[in-house]
Amino acid sequence: MRLPRRPRLMAAFLLTPLLAGCFASGGDDGEAADAKDGSRLRVALAFPPAENLSPYGADATLLSRLGVTEGLTSLDANGAAAPAIAASWHREDDRTWLFTLREAVFQDGSAVTPAAVAASLTRATQAKPAPAALSGVTLTAKAEGKTGVRVTTATPDPVLPLRLSSPSLAILAPKAYDAKGAANPVGTATGPFELTKVNGSTSADLDRFDDYWGGRAQASGVDARFIADGTARANALRTGQVDVAEAIPVSQAATLEADTRRETATTRTTSLLLNAKSGVFKDASLRAAARAAVDTSALAKGVYEGHADAGVGVYGPALTWAQGKRVAPAGRAQAGKPAGASITLATYDNRPELPEAAQVLKQQLEKAGFKVKLEVREYSRLESDALAGKFDAFVGARNSLLDTGDPVAVLASDFTCDGSYNLALLCDKKVDQAVAKAQGVADTAERQDAAMTAEAAVLGTDAVVPLVHQRVITGVDAKVSGVLLDPYERTLVGTGTRR
Template sequence: MRHLRLLLALLLAPVLTGCFASEGPGGSGGGAGGAKAGSRLRVALAFPPAQNLSPYGDDATILSRLGVTEGLTALDANGAAAPALAASWRRESDRSWLFTLREATFQDGTDVTPSAVAASLTRAGQAKPAPAALSGVSLEAEADGRTGVRITTGSPDPVLPSRLSSPSLAVFAPKAYGATGRVDPVGTATGPFELTKVTGTTSATLDRFDDHWGGLARSSGVDVRFIADGTARTAALRTGQVDLAEAVPVAQAATLEGATRKETATTRTTSLLLNTQSGPFKNPGLRAAARRAVDTSALADGVHEGHADAGAGIYGPAVTWAESRRRPPVGRAKATAPDGRKLTLATYDNRPELPEVAQVLKQQLEKAGFEVELEVREYSRLESDALAGKFDAFVLARNTLVDTGDPVAVLASDYTCDGGYNLALLCDKDVDRAVARAERATDSAQRQVAVMAAEAEILGTDAVVPLVHQRLITGVGASVHGALLDPYERTLVGPGTRR
C-alpha cells in the first residue's frame, strides 16, 4: 500500500502544486526526496477563526490556505476544475456526475472511501446556514463501487466540478462529525499538513502529514499566528518573527524590501453594502444618494495608493471577460435628498485599508447630507451583527470567485432572497430571476453574458456600491520558496513551501 501511494505521489504531485505560481526557485512541487527533515514555517494570518474553524463558513479558507483541507477538485490557474481527491470525473446526465477517487488517506489513518466522501458532502449539503458554494443548489452523494462517488444535483449544474473545489466542501473523515453538528478539523482532513492544536483565536499548530497522497511536504510543519493588526503583522515579517505574512497593508508595503513584497492581482472587490430591509437605506432613493456621494477614485488612488483599481462593478479587472460584457445598471431610482438622515456605517480592521476606506466614505456621505456613525471591530466580533442587519451600511472586501470559481456563486449567496451571505438583505424578484437564468446557462460564454445581466440588475437596486478592486500584497521572507499566491486567495502554504 505504501509503495503504491509513493508511486502515485510521484506521478500526481504536479497536478495540484502546478496550479498557481509559486515564489522562489524551489518551485511548488512537494516530492518525497529529501523532504523528511524540513524546517517549520512560521505564518501570520490576518483573520482569526470566526466560527471555531467550521469548514462551512469563512474559516474554510483558513484551512485551505494552510494546506489542511482538500476537496474532490481544485482550481487551476485559469479557474478551471483540476483533480484533487478525485482523479477524474464524467457527466452522466444533466443532473448526475461520477467522480473517481484516487487512493488517499485521512489524517486519522483511515482510508478515503466513496462512502466517507459521500457522507462528508451530504453533511455539507445539510449544514445551516448552507455553505456559500451551495447557495441555491441541492445535491445528493452516494458511493458507487470501490472508487466512485455519484453526485446528483436537484437541477442541472454545469459547473459542479468547479463548485466542488470550494474550501467549504472539503472532505473530512467520519470521526470529524460530532452529534452537535460541529465539524472538528483537527487531525481529520486529507491535506499535506495536519492541524494538531488550536489556541483560541491566537495561534494554531500544524504538523506534516506523512501519508499524504501527494508525497511528503518540504516543511515539517507550520506554526500559525493570527495577527489582526496589519502593522504588527508586517513588523513580524520584517523582524524575522514569521516567514509569511498575508494581507500586508498598503501603508506598510514600503517598509518591506522589494524582494519580500509580492503583489498579486485578485478577484477581490471592496464594496459598500446598504441594508435594504431596515433603516434609511430601505428607501431606494436614499441608496441612490449614497451611491452618488461615493468617489471611488479617491479610494483607489488615495487610500490604496494605486494598489487597487476604481470600482467598475461586482467583478473587476482580474475577471478578464467581465468588462467586455458589462451592461448599464437596470432601473435605478432617483436620488433623494438625505436631509441629515442618520446611519451606522460598519467595517472590520483585519484588512487595515478598510477602516480608512470607511473613514473616507463617512466624509463623502456627510458631505452629501447624511449623518454617519462609524463602527469598526475585528471581523469575528462583527459578522453575526452584520448578517442580522444591525448596521445600515457595511464595507466588505469580498473575493468574488472564492466560493466556487464560478462567478454565479457570489451573486446567489450575496444578493438573492435565500442567499447565505446576503449582508445587504436584498430580496428582489427581478434579481432572483436574473441569477436563476445565469445558474441555468450551460455554455461558458452564455453563462458569462447571463452573469453580467444579473450584475446589471443587482447594481440597479443600489444595494451594493463597488468601491475598489484590490491587489493583494503578501510578505514573503527572503529564505522562503514555493509560497502559493493565487488570485482566488485559497492557497498560501503547499507541499513545496519551505525555508
C-alpha cells in the same frame, strides 16, 4: 488539546525520501534532524478563526490556505476545475455527475472511500447556515462501487465540478463529525499539513502529513499565528518572527524590502453594502443618494495608494473576460435627499485599509447630507451582526470567486433572497430571476454573458456600491520559496513551500 501522533505505516511505500542536501545541517542532533526533515514555516494570517475553525463558513479558507483541507476538485490557474480528491469525473445527465476517487487516506489513517466522501458532502448540505457554495443548490451524494461518488442535483448544475472545489466543501473523515453535525478538522482532513492544535483565536500548530497523496511536503510543519493588526503582521515579517505574512497593508508595503513583497492581482472587490431590508436604506432613493455620493477614484488613489483599481462592478479587472461583457445597470431609482438621515456604517480592521476607506466614505456621505456613525471591530465580532441587519451600511472586501470559482455563485450567495452571505439583505424579484437564469446556462461564454446581465440587475438596486478592486500584497521572507499565490486566495502553503 494536542493529539497523539500516529504511526505512518504507509510512508515507506508511498513516498520518496528527501535529499539529504536540501537543507543545511549542523549543530546538535536536534538541529541536524530538523535540517534533514525540513524546517517549520511560520505564517501570519490576517483573520482569526470566527467559528472555531468550522469548515463550512469563513474559517474554511483559513484551512485551505494552510494546506489542511481539500475538496473533490480544485481550481487551476485559469479558474477551471482540476482534480483533487477526485481524479476524474464525467456528467451522466443534466443533473448527475460521477466522480472517480484517487487512492488517498485521511489524516486519522482511515481510507478515503466513496462512503466517507458521500457522507462528508451530505453533512455539508445539512450545515446551518449552509455553506455559501451551496446557496440555491440542493444536492445528494451516494457511493458508487469501490471508487465512485455519484452527485445528483435537484436542478441542472452545469458548474458542479467548480462548486465542489469550494473550501467550504472540504472532505473530512467520518470521525470529524459529532452527533449534532459539527465538524472538527483537527487530524481529520486530507491535505499535506495536519492541524494538531488550536490555541483559541491566537495560533494553531500543523505538522506535515506524511501520507499525503500528493507527495511529502518539504516543510515539516506550520506554525500559524492569527494577527488581525496589519502593521503587526508587517513588523513580524520585518523582524524575522514569521516567514510569510498575508495581506500586508499598503501603508506598510514600503517598509518591507523589495524582495520580500509579492503583489497579486485578485478577484477581490471592496464594496459598500447598504441594508436594503430595514432602516434608512430600505428606501431605494436614499441608496441611490449614497451611491452618487461615493467617489471611488479617491479611494483607489488615496487609501489604496495605487494598489487597487476604482470599482466598476462585482467583478474586477482580474477577470479579463468581464470587461468586454459588462452591461449598464438599469432601473435605478432617482437619488433622494438624505435630509440628515442617521446611519451606522460598520467595517472591520483585519484589512487595515477598510477603516480608512470607511472614514473617507463617512466624510463623503456626510457631505451628501447623511449623519454617519462609524463602527469598527475585528471581523469575527462583526459578521453575525452584519448578517442580522444591525447596521445600515457595511464596508467589506470579498473575493468574488472564492466560494466556487463560478461567477454566478457569488451573486446567488450575496444578493438573492435566499443567499447565505447576503450582507445587503437584498431581496429583489428581478435580481433573483436574473441569477436563476444565469445558473441554468452551461456554455462558458453564455454563462459569462448571463452573469454580467445578473450583475447589472444587482447594481441597479444600489444595494451594493463597488469601491475598489484590490491587488493583495503578501510578505515573504527572501529565504522562503514555493508560496502559493493565486487570484482566488484559496492557497498559500503547499507541498513545495519551504525555507
